[in-house]
Amino acid sequence: MSDWGEKSTADLMSRYVSKDMGYGVPKEGWRICLAHEFKEKRKPFQAKDVSLSNVMEHIGLGIRYLKWWYKKTQVEKKAPFIDMFRAQPLRQIYGAPLGGIGGGTITRGWRGEFCRWQLNPGMYHYKTVPANQFTVCLRRAGQTVYQQVLSVERPPTLQGWNWGYCGEYAFYHALYPRAWTVYHLPGQDVTLTCRQVSPVIPHDYQDSSLPVAVFVWDIENKNDYDLEVSIMFTMVNGSGHKDDKSGGHWNEPFHLEKDGDAVSGVLLHHCPAVNPYTLCIAAREKVSHQTAFSPKGTCSALWNDLITDGRLDSPTGSSPPTAKGDKVAAALAVGCTVPAQSHNMLEFCLAWDMPKITFGSREREHIRRYTRYFGARGAASPALSHYALTHYRQWEKSIEEWQRPILQDSSLPSWYKSALFNELYFIVDGGTVWTELPEDADVSGGLRSENGGLPAQPAVIKEYGRFAYLEGQEYRMYNTYDVHFYASFALIMLWPKLALSVQYDIAGSVVQQDPTERLHLMSGRCSPVKTRNVVPHDIGDPDDEPWQRVNAYLIHDTADWKDLNLKFVLQVYRDFHLTQDRQYLQDMWPICQAVMESEMKFDLDGDGLIENSGYADQTYDGWTVTGPSAYCGGLWLASLCVMCKMAILLDNKEMYQLYRSTLDKGSTAFDKLLWNGKYYNYDSSGRDLSNSVMSDQCAGHWFLRASGLGDGEFKAFPQEKIRSALKSVYELNVMSFAGGHMGAVNGMRPEGVPDRSSVQSDEVWIGVVYGLAATMIHEGMLTEGLRTAEGCYRTVWEQLGMAFQTPEAYCEKSIYRSLAYMRPLSIWAMQLALNTFPHFLLFDRVVVVGEELL
Secondary structure, three states, X not given: OOHHHHHHHHHHOOOOOOOOOOOOOOOOOEEEEOOOOOOOOOEEOOHHHOOHHHHHHOHHHHHHHHHHHHHHHHHOOOOOOEOOOOOOOOOOOEEEEXXXXXXXXXXXXXXXXXXXXXXXXXXXXXXXXXXXXXEEEEEEOOEEEEEEEOOOOOOOOOOOOOOOOOHHHEEEEEEOOEEEEEEEEOOOOEEEEEEEEOOOOOOOOOHHHOOEEEEXXXXXXXXXXXXXEEXXXXXXXXXXXXXXXXXXXXXXXXXXXXXXXXXXXEEEEEOOOOOOEEEEEEEOOOEEEEEEEOOOOOOHHHHHHHHHHOOOOOOOOOOOOOOOOOOOEEEEEEEEEEOOOEEEEEEEEEEEEOOEEOOOOOOOOEEEOOHHHHOOOOOOHHHHHHHXXXXXXXXXXXXXXXXXXXXXXXXXXXXXXXXXXHOOHHHHHOOOEEEOOOOOOOOOOOOEHHHOOEOOOOHHHHHHOEEEOEOEOOEOOEOOHHHHHHHHHHHHHHOHHHHHHHHHHHHHHHOOOEEEEEEOOOOOOEEEEEOOOOOOOOOOOOOOOOOOOOOOOOOOOHHHOOOHHHHHHHHHHHHHHHHOXXXXXXXXXXXXXXXXXXXXXXXXXOOOOXXXXXXXXXXXXXXXXXXOEHHHHHHHHHHHXXXXXXXXXXXXXXXXHHHHHHHHHHHHHHHHHHEOOOOEOOEOOOOOOOOOEEOOOOHHHHHHHHOOOOOHHHOOOOHHHHHHHHHHHHHXXXXXXXXXXXXXXXXXXOOOOEOOOOOHHHOEEHHHHHHHHHHHHHOOOHHHHHHHHHHHHHHHHHHOOOOOOOOOEEOOOOEEEOOOEOHHHHHHHHHHHHHHXXXXXXXXXXOOOOOOOO
């Protein structure tokens, strides 16, 4: 670990005063004292952060966006897919989310708050609900000696409760999908360790879909006398949303015995007109409950009920439906005896059941994946809780078996192990939906397999369902494809069937068209929503009707983007290489040919190399690029290379010759137009800034390496030039930026100052940096790759307080953009690179800065 890294990590725990490190807390992960305060307070990117020259260049966009925003918010009463006027402020509070994949999420803060909610699919709200708490009660010889809400907060409500736990005696530790909170109870010689477990298990397509989380409380009694210990779990019926007061919500106790195991708890039925659901708090042994209490006022009655004997009254029967304007909550208490100098444990479950969902347009009903196993009637919460409490140990065994080889690899730094697993939070908390394919669905786009298209219901979607996640919690578009290109490594490595399901959905969208004309905000011109035989930007907005209406993004007409088609082709072969699914390759081949044919039109001069069109026509949608470019030109050559490989595998010699000849021509032109002796120029326009150093210039080569290509017949770039380009990026974009401590800036001038020609060239994109680091590792530059990625992890997780909300971008100072973003899942590309090369080769081939590349 670097010196600056050691200090950064230590700062998070500097206020922890106890020596107790909890029960079973692992060494690796992200750890923070509950009393920690982050010194740096950043602001979201706003219009005032744009330079004058950029303002003048984009004044038309600004006027058109303002008009569109006003119509969307004030007339249609809908949420903009990107709200440039109401970016989320930075709340430095978030911890690991609860729940499996695609059933909705509830995020807990690292101080224990229930504070970020996504139960309605894809739609977030950020409300901390003060009454959602765990409380501990200690009793000795029949008398309560200590009762405390395990929260450092002092809310203005619930004044009858004992708040203000001293955060210096507690810390939080996350190693997703588990997290631990350790509380050393001052003056009591008792330590509580709350272990939070969610069923997020690679290659598991059943339990990983469940909307449940388990809280295991390990209680250590270090006294010379026995203690009775009770834990109370309180939960409001709702999520802090305004519909909590809409009326008609009610609670009821339940008891379920099955297979020799009994579970009891309270069901909280939340009954809005759209997407009703049931919350469930449950436990296994010595359960007492309070079916309903009002979470306003002092709530002294509930507090006194627990303090009397460590139990709650446990009334029978349901609560009456709430009146409009009122809220209702429930409480569950579980107790046990902890002998002197000994240990015991208690278990709780939180489940939520919203089996049927509609998106914002309310045109279609969708069924969540977990209903395949627990039914879609809305009565699954007891069974979900029972299953979770009787199976979580097996989940943990599977999680430990998956994580152990990486955690025990002493050659990998601790920060990397934390980053790799904790960044996976977005798979669950990316507004994620995982639904069953309707029986009457046709994903082929109308072009069937016998005509060069797809099956109406591909087997992988029929068996494993449909999957969608947002570009970001603030950038509300599902499966944004230019960004998924980076993030997809997490899916293809851990849940490959979901990755293939996404690809089939995208392939079906390729052959579709939507001729509806609409205004695109950057150009001010009208063009069709979707053009046939091009990859869509996204599959829709959850506030509309995803899958049915694609391309929610309307800043540019992405039919003219240069990267989307190529990213589809590269992912098809990468996925085949990792899965060896030949049926998938055969199904995708005609779609790949179609999008490559569409891409050919961008080669304006017939030299085998595509040209960018003088605007921001790729994933860097605010950074103008003209003519052949390092980024898109490199993706093009890499795509030609994998098309050659696929043509050989499918015994199509004619297409092999076409792509081979184009690749040979294009490679010559790419070298001639862009290589400057050290790296590939940003573009070939001859502008003042065309020779900027782009951190992402080797993206095409990265995918070749990730696909087992890049050498011999199937390479697109000379190895010595790739190495030289990576060395230049490391020396300039990494080490000459922010002291080498913040990752790689997107654009850097050869003289060592950031390219400030656009907002995006002056940013660090965390997901791009992880991809760059993977490329370096593929080329044997392990030290450089790890140092490059380390800067991003430490900046986001240790300096800026952005844990579990990694943004798309930050600048060297002051600002960030788009919290909780998809692209940083690309860190799993680093693991693929590490898996690909034996470690002894990696360490032998490390390139030292300042020395000549071999």
